[in-house]
Amino acid sequence: MAKKLITVNVNGKAQEKAVEPRTLLIHFLREELNLTGAHIGCETSHCGACTVDIDGQSVKSCTHLAVQCDGSEVLTVEGLANKGVLHAVQEGFYKEHGLQCGFCTPGMLMRAYRFLQENPNPSEDEIRHGMAGNLCRCTGYQNIVKAVQYAAKKLQEPVTA
Amino acid sequence: MNAPVQTAEARELALAGMGVSRLRKEDARFIQGKGNYVDDIKMPGMLHMDIVRSPIAHGRIVRINKEKALAIPGVHAVLTADDLKPLKLHWMPTLAGDVAAVLADQKVHFQMQEVAIVIADDRYIAADAVEAVEVEYDELPVVLDPYAALLPDAPVLRDDLAGKTSGAHGPREHHNHIFTWDAGDKAAADAAFDNAAVKVSQHMYYPRVHPCPLETCGCVASFDPIKGELTTFITSQAPHVVRTVVSMLSGIPESKVRIVSPDIGGGFGNKVGIYPGYVCAIVSSIVLGRPVKWVEDRIENISSTAFARDYHMDGEIAATADGKITGLRVNVIADHGAFDACADPTKFPAGMFHIVSGSYDIPAAHCSVKGVYTNKAPGGVAYRCSFRVTEAVYLVERMVDVLAQKLNMDKAEIRAKNFIKKEQFPYTSAFGFEFDSGDYQTALDKVLHAVDYKGLRAEQAARRADPNSPTLMGIGLVTFTEVVGAGPSKMCDILGVGMFDSCEIRIHPTGSAIARMGTITQGQGHQTTYAQIIATELGIPSEVIQVEEGDTSTAPYGLGTYGSRSTPVAGAAIALAARKIHAKARKIAAHMLEVNENDLDWEVDRFKVKGDDAKFKTMAEVAWQAYHQPPAGLEPGLEAVHYYDPPNFTFPFGIYLCVVDIDRATGETKIRRFYALDDCGTRINPMIIEGQIHGGLTEGFAVAMGQQMPFDAQGNLLGNTLMDYFLPTFVETPHWETDHTVTPSPHHPLGAKGVAESPHVGSIPTFTSAMVDAFAHLGMTHMDMPHNAFRVWKQLKAHGVNL
Numbered sequence: 001m002a003k004k005l006i007t008v009n010v011n012g013k014a015q016e017k018a019v020e021p022r023t024l025l026i027h028f029l030r031e032e033l034n035l036t037g038a039h040i041g042c043e044t045s046h047c048g049a050c051t052v053d054i055d056g057q058s059v060k061s062c063t064h065l066a067v068q069c070d071g072s073e074v075l076t077v078e079g080l081a082n083k084g085v086l087h088a089v090q091e092g093f094y095k096e097h098g099l100q101c102g103f104c105t106p107g108m109l110m111r112a113y114r115f116l117q118e119n120p121n122p123s124e125d126e127i128r129h130g131m132a133g134n135l136c137r138c139t140g141y142q143n144i145v146k147a148v149q150y151a152a153k154k155l156q157e158p159v160t161a
Numbered sequence: 162m163n164a165p166v167q168t169a170e171a172r173e174l175a176l177a178g179m180g181v182s183r184l185r186k187e188d189a190r191f192i193q194g195k196g197n198y199v200d201d202i203k204m205p206g207m208l209h210m211d212i213v214r215s216p217i218a219h220g221r222i223v224r225i226n227k228e229k230a231l232a233i234p235g236v237h238a239v240l241t242a243d244d245l246k247p248l249k250l251h252w253m254p255t256l257a258g259d260v261a262a263v264l265a266d267q268k269v270h271f272q273m274q275e276v277a278i279v280i281a282d283d284r285y286i287a288a289d290a291v292e293a294v295e296v297e298y299d300e301l302p303v304v305l306d307p308y309a310a311l312l313p314d315a316p317v318l319r320d321d322l323a324g325k326t327s328g329a330h331g332p333r334e335h336h337n338h339i340f341t342w343d344a345g346d347k348a349a350a351d352a353a354f355d356n357a358a359v360k361v362s363q364h365m366y367y368p369r370v371h372p373c374p375l376e377t378c379g380c381v382a383s384f385d386p387i388k389g390e391l392t393t394f395i396t397s398q399a400p401h402v403v404r405t406v407v408s409m410l411s412g413i414p415e416s417k418v419r420i421v422s423p424d425i426g427g428g429f430g431n432k433v434g435i436y437p438g439y440v441c442a443i444v445s446s447i448v449l450g451r452p453v454k455w456v457e458d459r460i461e462n463i464s465s466t467a468f469a470r471d472y473h474m475d476g477e478i479a480a481t482a483d484g485k486i487t488g489l490r491v492n493v494i495a496d497h498g499a500f501d502a503c504a505d506p507t508k509f510p511a512g513m514f515h516i517v518s519g520s521y522d523i524p525a526a527h528c529s530v531k532g533v534y535t536n537k538a539p540g541g542v543a544y545r546c547s548f549r550v551t552e553a554v555y556l557v558e559r560m561v562d563v564l565a566q567k568l569n570m571d572k573a574e575i576r577a578k579n580f581i582k583k584e585q586f587p588y589t590s591a592f593g594f595e596f597d598s599g600d601y602q603t604a605l606d607k608v609l610h611a612v613d614y615k616g617l618r619a620e621q622a623a624r625r626a627d628p629n630s631p632t633l634m635g636i637g638l639v640t641f642t643e644v645v646g647a648g649p650s651k652m653c654d655i656l657g658v659g660m661f662d663s664c665e666i667r668i669h670p671t672g673s674a675i676a677r678m679g680t681i682t683q684g685q686g687h688q689t690t691y692a693q694i695i696a697t698e699l700g701i702p703s704e705v706i707q708v709e710e711g712d713t714s715t716a717p718y719g720l721g722t723y724g725s726r727s728t729p730v731a732g733a734a735i736a737l738a739a740r741k742i743h744a745k746a747r748k749i750a751a752h753m754l755e756v757n758e759n760d761l762d763w764e765v766d767r768f769k770v771k772g773d774d775a776k777f778k779t780m781a782e783v784a785w786q787a788y789h790q791p792p793a794g795l796e797p798g799l800e801a802v803h804y805y806d807p808p809n810f811t812f813p814f815g816i817y818l819c820v821v822d823i824d825r826a827t828g829e830t831k832i833r834r835f836y837a838l839d840d841c842g843t844r845i846n847p848m849i850i851e852g853q854i855h856g857g858l859t860e861g862f863a864v865a866m867g868q869q870m871p872f873d874a875q876g877n878l879l880g881n882t883l884m885d886y887f888l889p890t891f892v893e894t895p896h897w898e899t900d901h902t903v904t905p906s907p908h909h910p911l912g913a914k915g916v917a918e919s920p921h922v923g924s925i926p927t928f929t930s931a932m933v934d935a936f937a938h939l940g941m942t943h944m945d946m947p948h949n950a951f952r953v954w955k956q957l958k959a960h961g962v963n964l
Contacts, residue, residue, distance in 0.1 A: 020285070022285065023285075027284075030200075030201075031203075031283075034203075035194070036194070036196075036198075036200075036201035037193075037194020037195070037196075038194070039198065039200070039375075039376065039426065040200070041375045041376065041377075041426075041459070041883075042459045042882065042883040043458055043459055044459070044882050044883055044884055046882075046883035046884060046888075047375060047883055047888070049375055076194065077192075077193065077194035078193070078194040080193075080194075081193060086192070086193075090192040090193065093188070093192050094184060094185075094188045094189075094192055095184065097184070097185065097848050097849070097851075097852050099188060099191055099192065100427075100684030100685070100686065100852060100853075100856060101374070101375070101376070101424075101425065101426050101427040101683055101684030102187070102188075102190075102191030102192075102196045102424065102426070102684070103196070103198065103374075103375045103376045103426030103427060104375050105191045105192060105196075106191075106194050109192065127891070128891040128892050129891070129892060131891050132890045132891045132892045133890075134891075135375065135883070135888050135890060136375070137373065137374055137375050137427045137429070137856070137859075137860070137888065138427055138684045138852075138856045139852060139855060139856055139859075140855030140856050140857075140858055140859035140894060140897060141855075141859070141890075141891045141894050142855050142894075142896065142897055143852060143855065144891075145891070
């Protein structure tokens with residue numbers, strides 16, 4: 001199948017690759033770029049294990065074509081920490097036991113990352129609705145809610161220079 | 162040189178050992194996208210396998226045309242049962258003593274059965290090739306109802322069993338009959354019923370559901386034709402068993418088979434079995450001499466690998482007029498699908514279903530389970546439970562509620578009246594289980610007090626009296642006992658291998674340690690919990706204890722992780738391996754301190770000379786000595802292996818209470834409150850335990866309120882994507898309240914019983930108890946799951962209470 005050249009900025013680095021038009025973004029990330037953090041759980045946009053951030057929006061990469069990302073900025077879980085310092089959502093999931101098997105975690109983290117920019121000071125109910133596109137089979141969500149609350153609090157703390 | 166003097170309390174805190182909610186050691190990789198799951202594994206030259214599946218539920222294969230698929234560039238092979246036949250791999254033995262088709266041999270027995278495989282350069286080409294394989298079928302009548310399957314003129318499902326009048330579990334009475342398994346004393350139970358003042362009976366169906374972990378099943382098989390070695394990375398809850406089976410099937414010596422379970426994205430019983438896809442990927446790698454990856458998609462996962470439950474149950478209770486249970490009888494028709502591929506210990510085709518007498522002192526009991534073939538996928542795994550315990554607990558808890566309603570007694574009162582009393586432990590049940598320990602009444606009282614049970618009942622009475630109430634209020638109560646930690650090898654084996662588990666611990670010269678285990682974590686946090694046990698046993702900080710599992714080339718043989726057996730069995734192996742090391746360390750410390758062993762006391766992380774606090778040697782100092790200059794007559798080094806064969810099962814229990822409000826207009830249910838008290842004996846990491854309970858309750862909620870695998874008359878599975886199959890989101894999932902009591906197991910070295918499955922097992926009947934309770938004043942004694950809004954709305958209408 002004829003390939004198409006695309007340029008995508010992934011985690012701050014420009015990637016120029018030739019891809020088949022039918023290549024899904026999740027496979028582009030996992031197999032072309034070896035970014036295996038995002039996972040495939042359902043192939044139907046229901047579970048959210050494949051969630052990444054594209055140009056400031058949460059996107060389920062299992063139903064998104066790589067060619068749709070030409071010229072876009074993509075952030076994956078691998079780009080969340082900054083020079084070895086964990087992002088507040090990563091710290092929150094660790095401190096509040098917000099993960100068990102870890103399979104949904106990269107998608108959860110990326111959704112939480114975007115959600116807390118959409119709503120920096122959410123109620124529990126708002127967290128539950130704002131994160132509802134991501135499924136977890138292990139935790140029962142209660143500790144993920146706490147993890148997001150932890151991150152919200154941390155992100156609102158004044159930055160010490 | 163000794164470390165700076167610290168108090169024993171400060172040193173104990175620094176160990177982060179047993180009883181501490183220490184954060185998880187495994188999290189760093191998962192929160193940074195560095196987990197290593199099967200589909201993350203890439204090998205040089207790796208090919209991709211995909212599966213051609215049957216669109217029909219029952220039929221003969223007339224012909225298979227591979228030509229168009231083989232013509233697609235990038236396709237390496239298309240294999241069918243005829244290609245596997247010369248290798249004798251077109252059928253394989255199941256864990257239940259039956260055989261299952263690896264690829265359909267002349268006939269398909271269920272929709273989505275594996276018919277052919279294609280191997281191609283990448284997964285896109287493989288998917289194209291699957292579409293291009295042409296299969297012609299001659300359809301046969303479909304049998305989906307297990308009762309209909311046993312009618313004299315029912316279609317024969319398994320041609321391969323023609324003339325076989327007995328199976329792995331005794332005589333077969335019909336061509337679609339697999340086994341009949343009995344437990345208890347039928348004559349005694351019948352006598353109890355003959356003399357009973359009160360008798361109740363209830364039919365109930367426990368629907369076919371699927372464990373549906375977020376990661377599907379898959380593997381990467383790599384056969385090295387030069388060395389004759391096979392390495393397979395696989396989503397398995399029992400990698401050592403897989404190695405044994407693969408060796409038996411392939412003829413490759415077990416020493417040249419390496420099975421690795423890397424990070425596993427949830428198992429819940431789905432990853433215990435050995436599936437055709439695994440076998441085909443391994444065969445493909447052997448045939449092609451290249452690594453081959455196979456990963457299921459979600460539809461394949463729900464349709465073909467490992468359903469759970471599908472039990473049609475009839476329960477009967479005999480009792481005195483004042484509610485003392487005198488007898489229990491249970492008859493089950495078990496729908497096993499097309500092949501008997503249940504994952505149970507060999508001698509127990511219905512698993513531990515005979516825990517069905519529950520937490521109650523029932524003098525006479527009998528159960529009988531009949532396994533039946535139908536045109537559905539094989540399986541029958543323990544979905545977050547220990548071998549059919551979920552079905553058993555559901556049955557007995559429902560029956561006790563039915564009896565309470567008949568006698569107009571309160572649910573709590575009738576349970577208290579029938580509990581096995583604290584002083585009766587160890588207690589031998591009518592089915593022969595020896596319950597290790599329990600204190601049900603204390604736990605029940607704690608829950609009833611915590612939720613203000615009397616207040617709830619008063620509120621319910623007021624609501625029922627108000628015809629304008631927009632909701633029906635129901636209160637569910639369950640007081641369950643599980644049997645986990647399989648199991649004693651005198652009773653439990655898988656393919657002849659006893660269900661022990663194992664641990665190897667090595668202390669390094671500088672005082673850190675590594676432990677290797679026969680189990681495999683799928684999210685349970687073994688790397689943390691196990692390290693905490695060693696920390697406390699040996700005085701080494703859990704931070705510097707590595708735990709490795711899942712690689713059969715390094716780990717000692719173990720039976721794996723399912724049935725809540727990791728802490729009861731492997732946890733005991735850890736403690737006893739650590740105690741072997743401790744005994745040797747004591748000898749070394751005595752030598753170093755120039756005293757007799759008996760003159761030493763152990764304190765947190767050191768051996769101290771009795772009566773002289775200043776004279777001591779820490780475990781780290783002892784470790785150095787063990788490698789530097791061990792005492793004469795002692796081997797250098799500091800390590801031990803222990804294989805633990807448990808003397809008995811463990812019997813964790815719980816008291817769960819649920820309050821529901823059912824919308825009379827829509828049938829939608831709000832879980833107002835769910836209070837779960839668990840007693841899993843000694844608690845090693847309370848944070849992890851609580852997390853496991855949240856997860857188990859949520860999976861129980863899913864089963865009770867929405868999960869089912871419905872089929873149409875042609876055998877098409879109507880719900881095999883996440884669009885249709887219910888996995889609760891953040892929004893539906895209730896808030897969970899947890900509590901605990903601690904009744905240690907007297908026979909376990911740590912007193913621990915196992916916990917992760919209790920919340921699933923216990924919560925499901927609690928939801929049903931609450932839902933039925935909402936209708937109890939209208940005469941309802943039972944309704945089958947799932948309690949989704951439509952089904953509940955139909956009940957509201959049937960009882961004339963819909964708005």
